[in-house]
Amino acid sequence: MGGKVTLAGQGWNFDAAAPATVLEAAERAGVRLPSSCRNGTCRTCICLSTGGAVRYKIEWPGLSLDEKREGYILPCVAVAEGDLVIVAPAARRVQVI
16 A cells, blocks of 8 residues: 655655655655654654554554544654655755665
């Protein structure tokens, strides 16, 4: 599965095909999202999803039930299940080598 990920606000988008996480797909497309641990515990990459759905590569990512209900995701362990819209104000473009 997978889909197109759009960064609300910036208007950037990139393809995110499984099994890549949203974070991995962003990096391949030249978009840097904040990250640190890459295993779903540090929460550095937390962002809000305003459209679409994800599944997680781990059983219980470092999100509370309330955060999940509000639409927060951890892109480092999230795989897009179709088109996805995220709010990530600290995202920036980088040159892909």
